[in-house]
Amino acid sequence: MMKQEYIEKILPTKLKRFGITWLSAILVLSAGGPAGLSSGKASAEPASFAGKEVQPSPVTVGASVYGDVYFPKKLRIHDVQGAAHLSPYEGQKVADIEGVVTMVKGSSFYIQELDAQVDQDEKTSEAILVYKPSHGAQVGDEVRVSGSVKEYTERTYASKPIDLTTTEIVATSVKVIANDRPLPAPILLGEQGRVMPTSVVDHDGMTVFDPQEDGLDFFESLEGMRVELKDATVIGPYGYEIPVRIDNGPNTGEVVTEAGGLMLTERSLNPQRILIDAKPSTPLKTGDRFAGPITGVVSYSFSNYKLLPERLPDVVPGGFQPANTRLIRDDRKLTVASFNVENFDPGDGKRIDQLGQAIAVNLNHPDIIGLLEVQDNNGEKDDGTTDASESFRVLIEAIRAHGGPEYAFTNIAPDNNKDGGAPGGNIRVGFLYNPQRVTLTDKPKGDSVTSVTYGVQGLSLNPGRIDPLNASFEDSRKPLAAEFEFEDQQVIVVANHFNSKGSDQAPFGGIQPPVRSSEIQRAKIATIVNGFVKSVLQVNPKANMVVLGDLNDFQFSETLALLRGQELTNLIDNLDEKERYSYIYEGNSQTLDHMLVSPSLSKTSVLDIVHMNADFSAADGRVSDHDPLVAQIDLPRKTEEPPTDGGSGRNDDDDENQQDNVGNTNAGNGSSGNVNGTVNGQGQTASSEPNGSSLSGTNVVQVKSVMTGVEQNGLKRQLLK
Ligand SMILES: [Ca+2]
Ligand SMILES: [Ca+2]
Ligand SMILES: [Ca+2]
Ligand SMILES: [Ca+2]
Incomplete structure (x- = not known):
């Protein structure tokens, strides 16, 4: 029937x-x-x-x-929530919804079903937000609520109005029927409790409610409920929230960094990250833990699910320390760094000194440093100033004060407020270089509107901007190419700061899949820079090129694929996966900064990301929001035999030698494909010899690494003092 x-x-x-x-x-x-x-x-x-x-x-x-x-039947909270993001009762009146008050937030409070009344459906939340000014409700009150059901944007902000909603009862009456009730038991998250999805945020455009698979649905199924985290590990410094991870058992596919953070990978945005919406009383860094479990209710605001903790347990420091570069100095090799110095200007107070120390000590004063986000001489004062010579000068002095060399600098000032960033700040890319080690080849300096080209004489301008009038660079930084001479070799370094991801929709936002509109401009910029690389290699296939900077995208992104083309190798890809981060955003360790090299350098360059900032708060030594990158590059020498392995001019022995120049100052790195587990003391000794220029003068010595104790091409190598 x-x-x-x-x-x-x-x-x-x-x-x-x-x-x-x-x-x-x-x-x-x-x-x-x-x-x-x-x-x-x-x-x-x-x-x-x-x-x-x-x-x-x-x-x-x-x-x-x-x-x-x-x-x-009597309507209960799980009926109002339903197994969905939106309540089946949205816009309807409901009466006598019962629950225990678990948390009070101003005019709102959360109520949760008594344990005896929960349904057998994990997809339906057993808690709900209630809004009523002057409600008078206290934690532990058992209440009966009548009102209308609303899907509410808990907090909003003009620039990103598209968030998920929180189901709420806008109450007309709140009757307290009992006091001091025990709070419903929290749901334990993780391996011993409710296991969190670890790979998918949403893969069905929110058409299927599948909390076991989709992180978005998982958190929604717990909306407003008390949950408990055991042994939460901090996965980044405090920034509006405390990002943590918990143990979700085996088979999570998680990649955990040496610091204890969670790597964003091509496979996962890590939906199991939990953001604790509380300000810690002590500084936090990646790898810190809490002395006890954290209990709180699941909330949502500013495009993310969050945990509102009932209290924060004490912090147990994890002991992770800001790193120094693991590259062991070898003066016959060129070192090139990329460092986003986060809106640096002469008004930055003690950060000037800290950045000086970072460059002189942590980075071991690289020969060439591509700097991103150098502001003009008066920072964000918006008075038409664009010159940044004072910004560079104070930084150079600070490096000197920490035992570094007297750097020189070069840059091209942007036209006022034309390159994006904070109004008045005129952030630009620029270079510091050590004139004791490299020279900026003598060419006319470019200006803000003239495009640099490459011919048989090298760069037409030095430095010069790449295609600065191209509309693709609107409101963004123009890449800057500079030509340096190291020993008898030229190397072209291109510093970049691509447009940011700021305009993208959020991974946990209300639009699924989120639209990442910023990728359009980055794709155009990447294509232009790759075109420049192509134009150089067409003239000189053996040109030594380093393309570096904050590219505001991941190593596996379309942006990087376009930039690499067939020409460039991204040294990030040579690192062990858990090493590939220079930045932490909402608890995801990720790479926005990159260092790419041309074919002549692809096998003789070793990269180190110096984890001294992203994992830390300012109190623990953070001097910028980005970790700097340093590459050590064994430039091919003109005295060398013609290449035999496809143009790199290097053989397998050389690759091993490169690894020998990476010291192991952190015990956890032994598994890295590029980071040798052995400290090479001899390499350190040899590298202290200022013998690079002498070596370049001989044409009978097959110069390899100082460490190579073998003969090459029948010619006995020799160490020169
Ligand atoms: Ca339920
Ligand atoms: Ca809901
Ligand atoms: Ca789903
Ligand atoms: Ca200014």
């Missing part, structure tokens, strides 16, 4: 016999109804005909029991 036929024809007849109209009951098809019940009450307000919203209440008339009469 069809349900429809039963409801329309048969049931009215049955109900008539005991004097109630069928519209006053909710009825579903059931063969005889449940046994063992003998009485029931009719309710006046049927909610729906769907099976879930009713309960069996057999009616007894005389000796007859009508067991297949179903009445609306």
